[in-house]
Amino acid sequence: MSDQKLVPAEQLAARNRAHYPNESEDYRSARNRLLVQELELRRLIERVAEQRRALPPGGEIVEDFELTGESGPVRFSSLFGDKQTLMVYSMMFGPQRKAPCPVCTSFLSAWNGVGLNLRDRIAIVVTARSPMERLLEYKKQRGFANLPFVSDGTGNYTRTYVSAQDADMAGISIFTRRAGKIYHFYTNEMNGEMCDPGQDPRGAPDLDPLWLMLDLTPEGRGTDWYPKLSYGPK
Template sequence: MSTQQQLKPASELAQKNGVRFPNENEEYRRARDLLLAQEIELRRHIERVAEQRRALPPGGLVAKDYRFEGEDGAASFASLFGDKQTLAVYSYMYGPKRERPCPMCTSLLSAWDGEAADVGQRIALVIVARSPIERLLAFKKERGWRHLKLYADVSGDYTRDYVSADDADIPAFNVFTRRDGAIRHFWSGEMGPETADPGQDPRGAPDLMPLWTILDSTPEGRGTDWYPKLNYPA
């Protein structure tokens, strides 16, 4: 959506909505149409933010030749791009001191595994963690992931530069570009505890987890009395 386009008011578009469901009353329909107008505004704001993100000036050059261990052996940072010009790197909370990986990260990546082949048509997507590659691949097999590409940041150089200077076991999502022979940092999720609103867990926007998109559409919402699990009863 170009910001130059003249858009109709969201309330006007909402009034054109002809959807009706069995036995709904007028009170529900009035409230739902008011909500629909807000949802249209949200959609527009998401697009405006995405447009602004795409227009960012060139980020910092990636000066180091980071090295990783992947399923097929040693890999350079540049090789992670494959034949693509953009690389998205998710840093997975599965450090060498952690007995099992983070359940929340695992929930996210399980959803991404189903999307990875589609994402791969546009950009390169890789998952990086500090654990040895053998541990990462063993859990990949346990979880049944088929499409995610996992890499071990054995030295921790990449993690210290783009995730945590203290090499903390925290998640991160970074995007890099390769243009005219130069690899640059493009964007990173920068929301955390310091930017969280009162009463909310730290989260980015838009949220990367399909889980929250589903729960935000329900009367129960996200809730605070549960947490994703690594295993569920059959």
């Protein structure tokens, strides 16, 4: 994309022929201006993804972490299976928590849906600091059939790639395997200190389509609403 000469977004938007019943001229004018920004956003997303893919090799992992899988002890290297890329989501469900994080659960609900397709390309795994028995109960309760879970009982992985203080934090990291060695490729490094004024702390890109879908609505994300583990009877 970076080597191609792009048509200005305004010219692309001018090709738009969409009109809907009873819309005003003000609406159509504003919608066309928005379309220009949407085209620019799509291009920015492509540029960021291209820059991310072009990152130099990260550091080799310091140890082949000891974890507990659904069938017993496992090493970090075994989580790749036959793939060269491993995506690890660390959820907020430490032993001190009475219940799993609702926001993490919302994300994993979406991830489970695409997990079957995703695992055809890469390896994925969910980890937390809670004992494996607790994670298996959670997995069964939520129906996460497409998501492998591992417990980071020692906390070594968590302290290395999620929180040096072993805090109950969420995180996503990508690792690559090259010539028999495993390298860190990417971790989302945004935190609450990097938020713009009035913005709820979050990283980017958003990994839960819930927020992207709410962005399409007049109400937006809101300022005081978060996913819940249960919404009661409907």
